[in-house]
Amino acid sequence: MDWDPDAFGPPDDPAAPPPPFDGATTPVAASVPGLAATARDFTGRDPRDVLSEVYGYDAFRGDQGDIVAHVVGGGDAVVLMPTGGGKSVTYQVPALVRPGTGLVVSPLIALMHDQVDALVANGVRAAYLNSTQTPGERAAVEQAYLAGTLDLLYVAPERLNGAQTLGLLARGRLSVIAIDEAHCVSQWGHDFRPDYLALGDLADRFPGVPRMALTATATPATASEIVERLRLPRARRFVASFDRPNIQYRIAPKVEPRKQLVEFIRSVRQAQGPDDAAPAGIVYALSRKSVEQTAAYLSTQGIDALPYHAGLDSSVRAANQSRFLRDDGVVMVATIAFGMGIDKPDVRFVAHIDLPKSVEGYYQETGRAGRDGEPAVAWMAYGLGDVVQQRRMIDQSPGDRAYKMRLGQHLDAMLGLCETVSCRRQNLLDYFGEPSGTCGNCDTCLEPPETWDGQVAAQKLLSTIVRLQRERGQSFGAGHLIDILRGARTERITQQGHDALATYGIGADLTDQDWRSVIRQLLARGLLVARGDYGTLALTEASGGVLRGETAVPLRRDTLGRSGSGPRVRKAAAAESVDAGDRDLFEALRSWRAEQAREQGVPAYIVFGDATLRALAASRPASLADLDGITGIGAKKREAYGDRILAVVAAH
Template identity: 55%
Template sequence: MADRAREILHRVFGYDDFRGLQAEIVAQVAKGGDALVLMPTGAGKSLCYQVPSLLREGTGVVVSPLIALMQDQVDALRELGVRAAFLNSTLGAREAREVERQLVAGELDLLYVAPERLVTDRCLDLLDRSRIALFAIDEAHCVSQWGHDFRPEYLQLAVLHERFAHVPRIALTATADAMTRDEIVDRLSLHDARRFVSSFDRPNIRYRIVEKTEPRRQLLEFIEGAHAGEAGIVYCASRAKVDETADWLAAHGVPALAYHAGMDTASRAAHQARFLREDGLVMVATIAFGMGIDKPDVRFVAHLDMPRSVEGYYQETGRAGRDGLPAEAWMAYGLADVVQQRRFIEQSEGNEAHKRVSSGKLDAMLGLAETIECRRVRLLAYFGEASGPCGNCDNCLEPPEAWDATEPARKLLSCIWRIREASGFGFGSQHVIAVLRGQDNPKVQQFGHDRLSTFGIGAGLGEQEWRAVLRQLIAQGLVVVDHERHQVLALAPESRALLRGERTLQMRRPRTSARARAGKRARGSAGSGAGARISAGRGGPGAADGDSRLDPAAEALFERLREWRRAVASERQLPPYVIFHDATLREIAQQRPGSLDALAGVSGVGQRKLEAWGQAIIDLIAAPGS
């Protein structure tokens, strides 16, 4: 079976061998066993069910949560010669009946189905009449009510175990902590499944978190400084902010599109199609966008608002650099993020247990944002993985200065208390910091706060530093924000220990520059994390470690190959990466194969693509000027 699996891998997908845990997973499912697979985005999860589907008799049924992406997934498989189809609400009655006929007749290798459709009586009866090779439940974290992307319809998927006990099931996700893994197993009845947990590390991604000062200006400087003309995703917390940011970027020369649930279906679909099929677009979106995105050449993911959990952050940033080439995860983070996320939890309709879990997840996210240690070490530790400093995050490349903020924190706490005592009510952060810094403005004078003992005791620190101290105090639960009273500040009982000198507060000192530092492109060998693993994107195991830079001649050939690919994709109305990934074109540009046999040795060139495009590529390489 192992030899057959490798033969399929090479002939269909164009890769010489599996990587990581792929071979073990394929063997487990192909022989009829269940599996729970945790594997980072871009590490080749899809091959773990695609290859067994081609090995086993019958059709592999893939449960996928986003119908908008099924068409592209099926198109990509058909280009490889795989008999694939989908069943969802976008099909007309006649088209759906034809797919159903093909399934029952055994004419499909893979069928993608939305979860809400799969659990209908009609679809289950259809599966009863068909030969099913396996069930693959993609984005399995959606089953977890503690997770960041809970989908109620996933809870009904336990019916697969009850009704098709003899059919192997494989549940896959890129994001799940230990508690979420246990919940997936319990809710999907995967108690006998073998668990495969690969490294969560994405060494090609550089993580960078900056203090939020002028977020849009900082974002623009980041894009222009490091990723001009490249594809990226910008996440915002609200629909209004998405629209405003997309318009603002477009007005400043960045081709940007908006995507959120408040848009009409046609506009959303059109924007998503453009993002997938065109080069160099920036999608500004809420978290409604992104799950299952197959676009491999997203060079950056930026957050203008802090995610609610490390799982959410990891899932969203993982949409960058799926091709294994250098990419960046950038986030602007400030006091308002802490206040906003705490408010979301306080005002949520969940019970106390749910709020406690949510608070714990937020604390972990705050810890990642505030840490003075390696970001990657902190991120991987959340998922239970030990590691060393990566040399490829902002804290490794530009080590932040740690300082003892105990005394400033005590001053701030005292100022909040004195103001409330003098006025009988509290004030917001801007007023408290103004009093601390001794700013004798009309509001301070109006309430007589210029006569308080804490007036001016913090003049030695700037506003940005005081906001950082306050952010840390709120993050640690020492200061609370009363959202019912215009976000005024109050002391939490836990603050007493700090006021009494029974505990200390260590934190990172804010950058002195008010402007963002644009991230340098993650190239070369800047530490262990920067040796970018050049793979063929989602499902591409044929990888080679090394520097992704090309010499001038190879770079010119690479651009001509991209132009050729763009023309072919446009003619066939397909996303360019369905023809070939950037990583494959880069390898072709480096090796300059002179024959079809030589081209067949390039990672990502399978038999079907060699027959369809091989001679055109050989001719392009041999053309004058190449």
């Protein structure tokens, strides 16, 4: 599916000129949300002190410390780090420490709003420029930037293509330029944004300002393309592991996908336990129609589900997104227009009822589960129709032969992940160039699939196709071919005289679903091809080896219902690591957090994450000093919430 440009509101309008800077610093700063007079200046501070004071973390994780030190020292960086790995800290901290304002190029309005809200809650002077603001609001932000009272400024790549915005930035002082979701620069990628191509010019416009390119989704080839197009030849590369060990990957044979989806969601709820809040999740579908029908079906099954796609009115999208972020247990059914800018940490599952177009897209979408590090599940229903549909979409795409070949390569890699009989996580990480062992936490590790010799079955199918084409000049799709092989007495078979074929009825030993599995796997391996609008099946060059008995055809035996209805999902409740004696306090803190979030009109995780509430329930602080060192409580939040936290604790 192509990117929906209106998914999060209208495109930015870079044409509106900024007002002349009038030199008014305090009044302008006060008119921008978050720029309070008490905001702290972190310039020149030790990054570790800033990490503690702003974010409430004792130490950097993984490569974060090295990245921050490199950028603070003026170096360029390319950062490849998985979703939930802490990319934002690596550019936010240098922006706070270095003199000037950090410029963050962000592709979606929702992402800007989310990150700015979180920064402001931590006492950081952050703002954005985008099309959701009134001219007066934009003017206040622009003048605050010129006055030097902004720590971070978020803009869209489209806005940076305008001379007005570039002129504004040149009149102020930039500390860091961070290009988030940098894989959008790749013309072969799954989220290509043409406006990213112009961002390489920032090297000439702002010499001496360290630049960063950050993404959670990049193969080695895409990383090289990022370096070339963004003109970062001397940038140091930081590549973290792409592994998300808390996510369990499961792929089920598609039979009745909506019913399977309901069974899956209920299994996740059951794993959480009856006393826990219903899990939040995201369900991805290819079409807008499928999104709406699936959301409606889930609602009839007692699941709080909402639709999201670019065809909905913007007010409906905004309201549905707000409910998903703020309420417990909401399931968002969406096209890929939803998710890139969503920072909700407690999404317990991501489900696909249609096959993603690429491994990159699948990895990014599933990565929205379990950002808090707690157990989560990535589930997909995958079937023959998905393969035929994706092949047809590639054939009908408007690109040239090279473009279609690249799309085909993306699909082949995705099919390889679906059809593998070995560890899915190992297959996924190998795609990104990261060697690994078996994980023990995917369906193929937990329930090793059976394989069987499918050579004879494949020969029966291919022979039927050959006889129809050579003897009668006819081509058919999977359904009719299966009817012939199974000896069905349909009106179409008798009218066409296909019951006279030598292969009629020779496949009665396999069920309809078995044959669909055979065809799906042969398509995935290039031993069969679907053509035209009707998905008629034809042989490939490789088919001859199968017919001659020269090519082995080991096939995965699908066990219907095993992966779709009863996954052994690890318990993923927010309170799973809370001792029984602390459970009441933890729940009281969650209720208090929900009240605070409602009063402020922000998601609960903007106030505090579950990890912070668990730490509070375990430590039972009795004074403000006791809050120091608790993860997620920086100076601003201690000041804003400290007394109220102590009151909740004292009451229990």
